[in-house]
Every structure is written in C-alpha cells, then in structure tokens.
Amino acid sequence: MIPVIEVAGLWTQFGDHVVHKDLNLTVMPGEVVSLVGGSGSGKTTLMRQILGLEQPARGSVKVFGIPLQGSSVQLVQKIRKRWGVLFQEGALYSALSVFDNIALPLRELRAFDEDFVRDMVMLKLDMVDIERRHASKMPADLSGGMIKRIALARALVLEPELVFLDEPTAGLDPDRSESFVTLIRSLHEKLNLTVVMVTHDLDTLVSLSDKIAVLAEQKLIVYGSLREAISVKHPFIVNFFLGERGLRALSAVGALEKNRDRTTGNEGR
Amino acid sequence: MQQASAPAVLDPEVTQSRAANGAPAAALSGAWDIRALESRARSLKSQLKQLAADPGRHWDLSRIQRLDHIGALLIWQAWGKRRPADLALAHGHEVFFSNLDSAAAAVPAAPFDALRLVRALGAVMLIAGEHLRGIVQLIGQILIDSFVLLRHPLHGPWREISASVYRVGTQALGITALVGFLIGVVLSYLSAEQLKAFGANIFIINLLGMGIVRELGPVIAAVLVAGRSGSAITAQLGVMRVTEELDALTVMGIPHTVRLILPKIVALAIAMPLLILWTSGIALIGGALAANTQLGISVHSFFSGLPDAVPGVNLWLAMGKGIVFGGLIALVACHFGLRVQPNTESLGIGTTNSVVTSITAVIIADAVFAVIFSDVGISLS
Ligand SMILES: Nc1ncnc2c1ncn2[C@@H]1O[C@H](COP(=O)(O)OP(=O)(O)O)[C@@H](O)[C@H]1O
Numbered sequence: 001m002i003p004v005i006e007v008a009g010l011w012t013q014f015g016d017h018v019v020h021k022d023l024n025l026t027v028m029p030g031e032v033v034s035l036v037g038g039s040g041s042g043k044t045t046l047m048r049q050i051l052g053l054e055q056p057a058r059g060s061v062k063v064f065g066i067p068l069q070g071s072s073v074q075l076v077q078k079i080r081k082r083w084g085v086l087f088q089e090g091a092l093y094s095a096l097s098v099f100d101n102i103a104l105p106l107r108e109l110r111a112f113d114e115d116f117v118r119d120m121v122m123l124k125l126d127m128v129d130i131e132r133r134h135a136s137k138m139p140a141d142l143s144g145g146m147i148k149r150i151a152l153a154r155a156l157v158l159e160p161e162l163v164f165l166d167e168p169t170a171g172l173d174p175d176r177s178e179s180f181v182t183l184i185r186s187l188h189e190k191l192n193l194t195v196v197m198v199t200h201d202l203d204t205l206v207s208l209s210d211k212i213a214v215l216a217e218q219k220l221i222v223y224g225s226l227r228e229a230i231s232v233k234h235p236f237i238v239n240f241f242l243g244e245r246g247l248r249a250l251s252a253v254g255a256l257e258k259n260r261d262r263t264t265g266n267e268g269r
Numbered sequence: 270m271q272q273a274s275a276p277a278v279l280d281p282e283v284t285q286s287r288a289a290n291g292a293p294a295a296a297l298s299g300a301w302d303i304r305a306l307e308s309r310a311r312s313l314k315s316q317l318k319q320l321a322a323d324p325g326r327h328w329d330l331s332r333i334q335r336l337d338h339i340g341a342l343l344i345w346q347a348w349g350k351r352r353p354a355d356l357a358l359a360h361g362h363e364v365f366f367s368n369l370d371s372a373a374a375a376v377p378a379a380p381f382d383a384l385r386l387v388r389a390l391g392a393v394m395l396i397a398g399e400h401l402r403g404i405v406q407l408i409g410q411i412l413i414d415s416f417v418l419l420r421h422p423l424h425g426p427w428r429e430i431s432a433s434v435y436r437v438g439t440q441a442l443g444i445t446a447l448v449g450f451l452i453g454v455v456l457s458y459l460s461a462e463q464l465k466a467f468g469a470n471i472f473i474i475n476l477l478g479m480g481i482v483r484e485l486g487p488v489i490a491a492v493l494v495a496g497r498s499g500s501a502i503t504a505q506l507g508v509m510r511v512t513e514e515l516d517a518l519t520v521m522g523i524p525h526t527v528r529l530i531l532p533k534i535v536a537l538a539i540a541m542p543l544l545i546l547w548t549s550g551i552a553l554i555g556g557a558l559a560a561n562t563q564l565g566i567s568v569h570s571f572f573s574g575l576p577d578a579v580p581g582v583n584l585w586l587a588m589g590k591g592i593v594f595g596g597l598i599a600l601v602a603c604h605f606g607l608r609v610q611p612n613t614e615s616l617g618i619g620t621t622n623s624v625v626t627s628i629t630a631v632i633i634a635d636a637v638f639a640v641i642f643s644d645v646g647i648s649l650s
C-alpha cells in the first residue's frame with residue numbers, strides 16, 4: 001500500500017532557530033495519527049509543511065505518493081481536493097455566511113446545481129450537529145465551538161480521503177468535545193478516512209488515535225501505539241501521559257493494565 | 270496507483286434492463302464518488318431522472334464499487350428526493366442514504382418584499398442619522414474625558430500625542446511637498462497663458478497667492494492627510510475591534526477615548542495647520558519657479574510682492590481651517606474605526622467609508638469657511 005503521507009529527512013528552520021531536524025513520518029491509509037508535543041515544539045509547523053503552506057529547508061514531503069515539491073501545479077491542486085483541513089481557529093471566511101462557507105468548495109467545482117449544493121450543505125450541518133437556522137449567520141456571530149464544527153463541515157464537504165485537524169477539541173466544553181470525538185470516530189469508520197491531528201487533549205488522543213507521534217527535541221521521539229508511547233521514559237512523555245490528568249485518561253481506557261500485561265509478556269488485544 | 274490485486278475502479282455507469290418479473294430495472298455500477306462525478310454530475314443526474322420517471326422501476330445499486338455522500342445525494346435527488354420502493358443496496362452503502370430524507374426539509378425561502386426600495390431608502394436615512402448621532406456622542410465622550418484630564422494633566426496621553434504628531438505630520442512632509450509643488454507649477458502655467466493675453470503678468474502673484482494660501486493649500490493637505498492618516502486610523506481601530514483589543518482596554522478600566530482617540534484628534538489638530546503652511550509654501554515656490562520661466566517674473570520679486578497681494582489674515586484663516594479639518598478627519602476616522610464589526614469585510618467597508626466621508630466633510634467645512642469669511646482678508650488693491 002502506498003502511504004498517504006511520507007515525510008523524509010525534514011528540516012525546518014526559522015532564522016537560526018531549528019524546529020525540525022531530520023524528521024521522518026509515514027502515515028498509512030485509514031490510520032488516525034495524533035501529533036503531540038510541548039507548546040512550540042513545531043506541531044503546527046509540521047502540519048503546515050505537509051500541507052505545502054511552508055517549504056522545508058531540507059527533506060521531502062509526499063502526499064498520496066506525490067511529492068509536493070517539484071510537482072506540477074495541477075497535480076498539487078488535485079491533491080488539495082483530496083484532503084480537508086480544520087485549522088486551529090476554524091479559518092471560516094468572515095465575509096461569508098455559514099451556508100456560503102460550506103458551499104464554497106462545492107460551488108468552486110462547478111459540477112453541481114444549486115439545489116444539490118443546498119441539500120449537501122444541510123446534510124453536512126446535520127452531520128456536525130449544527131441547527132439549520134444557523135445557516136444564514138455570519139461567522140462573527142458564532143461561538144468558538146460552533147465555528148469549529150462548521151469548519152469541520154467545510155473540510156468534509158468534498159469527501160476528503162485525508163483530514164488534518166489542528167487542536168480539534170481545544171476550546172470546546174467537555175460535552176461538545178466528547179461529541180466531536182464521536183463524530184470523528186464515526187466518520188473514520190464510515191468513510192475510512194485517514195486522520196492526522198494535533199491535540200493536547202488526552203481524552204481525545206486516547207480515544208481516537210491508532211498511533212501517536214511525540215514531537216520533542218526537533219524530531220519524533222516515539223511513533224507508535226499508545227502503549228509504546230507510554231513505555232518510553234522521556235521527561236515530556238512522563239509529564240504528559242503519566243501526570244495526574246494523563247493517568248486518569250489512560251485508566252479510563254484501561255491502557256495502563258494492558259501496558260502492565262505487556263511487560264509481563266502477556267500481550268493484550 | 271491501483272493495487273495489482275484489487276479490481277480496477279470503473280467509471281460511473283447506468284444500465285437499463287428488465288428484472289426477472291419483467292418490471293423495468295436500472296443498474297448502477299462503477300465509482301459514484303466525488304472524484305468520478307466531478308466531471309459528469311449533470312449528465313448522469315439527467316439520465317437518472319429520466320429513468321426515475323417510472324415509479325415501478327427496480328433499482329440495483331449493489332454493483333456500485335465506491336460511494337460517498339456526494340454520489341448518494343446525486344442519486345437521491347434524481348429519484349425526486351425519496352427512496353424508490355424497489356431498491357437493492359450494497360452492504361455498507363446504507364449509511365450514505367440513511368440521513369438523506371432529513372435534507373428534504375430545507376430552509377424556508379425569504380418572502381417577496383414589495384416595499385423593498387422604500388425600505389432600503391429608509392434604512393439609508395436611518396444609518397445616516399445613526400452615524401450623526403454616533404459622532405455627536407463621540408464628541409461628547411471626548412469632552413467629558415478631557416475635563417477629567419484637565420484635573421490630572423500629568424495623566425494625559427502626551428506620549429501618544431507626540432507619537433501621533435510624528436506619524437500624521439512629520440511622515441507626511443514628503444508626499445505633501447511633492448503634490449503641493451506640482452500643483453503650484455501646474456496652476457502657474459495655466460494662469461500664465463491667460464494673464465499674458467491681457468498683459469496682466471504681475472497679477473500672477475495675487476492669483477497664486479490667494480488661491481494657494483486661502484483655498485488650495487488647506488484642501489490639498491487635508492485630502493492627502495484624509496487618505497493617508499484617516500484610513501490608517503480607521504484600519505488600526507478596526508483591527509483592534511476585530512482582535513478584541515478594544516474590549517481588553519475597556520475591561521481594564523482604560524477608556525479608549527483617552528488612550529486612542531483623543532491623542533489622534535489632538536495630534537491631527539496640531540499637525541494639520543503646520544502641514545498646510547508647509548504645503549502652501551512649497552506650492553508657492555513651485556508657482557514662483559514656473560512664473561519665472563513663463564512670465565519672466567523673478568522669484569525674488571514674486572515673494573516680495575506676496576505680502577501686499579495676500580493680507581496676513583489669510584494665513585491665520587488657513588491655520589484655522591487646518592485645526593478644523595484635522596479634527597474632522599480624526600473624528601470621522603475614529604468613528605468609523607470604532608464601528609467596524611469583527612470581520613474582514615466590514616474592515617474594508619469601514620476604511621473606504623471613512624476616507625470618503627472625511628474628504629466630503631473637509632470640502633463642506635471649506636465651503637462653510639468661504640461663506641462665513643467672504644469679506645475677510647480679500648483686498649482689492
Ligand atoms: N513564521 C515563523 N517565523 C518564525 N518562527 C516561527 C514561525 N512559525 C513558527 N515559528 C516557531 O517555530 C516553533 C514551532 O511553532 P509551532 O509549530 O506553532 O508550535 P506548536 O507545536 O505549539 O504548534 C515556535 O518556536 C515558533 O516560535
């Protein structure tokens with residue numbers, strides 16, 4: 001199988017501040033990969049590199065097997081139609097209503113009539129659990145949680161195979177973030193999406209990810225399952241996963257017991 | 270990019286056939302997802318619509334290889350937004366059709382409004398009235414805050430005022446000099462032709478002197494400053510509104526009228542008269558140089574004749590205009606900046622409106638000055 005994302009030998013530098021040093025990452029189809037790391041460790045920057053919004057100083061990024069650097073504009077444009085991105089702040093177009101925001105990518109294709117666009121937008125609003133009466137509102141009149149969900153609807157409207165989520169549950173109340181997680185999980189099962197997300201939220205991380213990539217010291221210090229991640233004794237991991245909050249989230253899914261089983265040679269699952 | 274083992278994904282296709290019991294049937298096959306439909310959605314939809322005209326048709330969707338919400342919605346719309354009675358679906362494709370029926374309950378359309386034009390006219394009047402009220406309110410607020418400031422003069426925003434004077438005044442010296450000089454030259458050339466015809470060469474001094482010092486200098490400087498600093502002030506306040514910086518100031522108990530608006534108004538009221546003197550001076554130099562080449566009047570005799578031609582009170586009038594124009598520009602710019610809504614579109618509209626309104630206000634104020642001071646400073650010697 002061709003990996004959906006293949007990052008090889010990536011270096012990123014701002015001035016003389018090195019953010020990534022020889023970083024490698026491979027994501028296979030259908031995987032949910034969570035990117036974690038301290039604030040300022042370069043998670044957003046890595047995502048922007050994969051999206052082609054920034055150029056790496058060195059190294060290559062391939063998406064769907066196609067290198068982003070050195071490919072023709074049309075080819076890169078084609079890749080861009082196959083992924084959906086949820087930006088950290090939503091990035092809804094503030095001059096457009098909720099409806100027009102979601103309709104924009106569809107209309108841009110010029111393949112569907114307005115009746116189709118309207119029904120599709122309504123379906124996507126249902127999908128992300130936004131009432132239809134909000135469709136005519138402007139983004140400035142919405143709460144942060146609603147903006148996130150509408151931005152997700154916009155990211156999903158072209159049925160992407162690959163979805164990027166930057167801090168999808170940050171700023172949502174626990175109830176909403178729970179339903180957001182359920183939403184993403186059901187979408188993943190239904191559409192066999194590949195998901196790459198940046199998150200600080202342990203509950204989201206633990207309940208969604210197949211693989212966890214821990215970004216520290218300018219590279220991925222761990223890339224593997226949750227159990228593999230927590231078995232590494234790095235100060236960031238110890239702080240992040242095995243602090244009070246981490247233990248609570250982990251014990252909720254029983255990852256600790258499994259971890260203990262594994263160390264006694266009794267592989268769970 | 271296909272795997273060797275997997276069957277190739279085919280283009281979406283509709284085939285018409287007959288079911289075992291003789292009923293008409295339609296079979297869909299291939300990929301019905303966005304990638305495949307992007308280029309042929311319209312033709313497939315109309316094809317499906319024709320077939321759907323027969324309500325008893327059997328629909329076989331079990332041979333569809335790939336389906337997504339886009340494909341499902343397209344098929345469902347062709348069916349007339351309901352499921353046919355006789356439908357065979359592939360296992361796992363049911364989910365794409367499961368929530369479609371709720372899409373039919375669409376949002377109600379806006380009712381027809383016969384009085385739209387009247388309503389629009391009324392809205393424009395109301396908005397104009399609201400702007401007027403807003404500006405008056407702003408002036409009142411500033412006056413109240415200035416009284417507080419008078420009692421604690423040390424707490425005044427002196428630094429902000431000085432920074433603003435530098436920004437709106439000093440940094441505008443170049444552009445006002447350039448425009449003023451060129452206007453002086455152009456005006457001088459134009460008048461020289463006419464005056465030569467009457468042999469009234471020496472009156473170029475009166476013409477340029479009065480025209481520039483009394484009218485053109487103040488108006489040109491004000492228009493330039495409105496475009497340059499007025500838009501900047503509106504944009505700055507607008508961005509602060511968008512990013513909630515204004516609200517942050519308010520909740521800290523720092524009134525933004527004192528910190529942000531008063532300094533700008535004071536700074537423009539200080540800088541504007543000085544800029545007008547500067548612009549008029551440079552324009553006169555340009556005019557004198559052009560008069561020298563066109564009419565042979567030496568620069569020295571031009572400037573020594575100037576005090577007789579233009580009574581000194583005109584300078585004071587120009588300075589007075591400067592104070593009023595500067596205050597007006599800053600007031601209008603701040604008013605529109607504060608009214609920006611937190612979105613990018615509103616920021617653009619606010620900035621445009623600010624510049625247009627402040628230039629209009631300057632011209633109106635200039636007309637008012639012309640009427641009030643019609644018999645001041647005009648000597649007919
Ligand atoms: N455009 C930029 N110019 C300079 N430095 C940047 C830029 N973007 C990010 N950085 C720096 O790169 C580092 C990683 O940033 P970021 O990827 O946003 O971190 P996070 O992991 O919190 O998302 C930070 O130290 C940040 O200051």
Ligand SMILES: [Mg+2]
Pocket residue numbers: 043044088
């Ligand atoms: Mg970030």
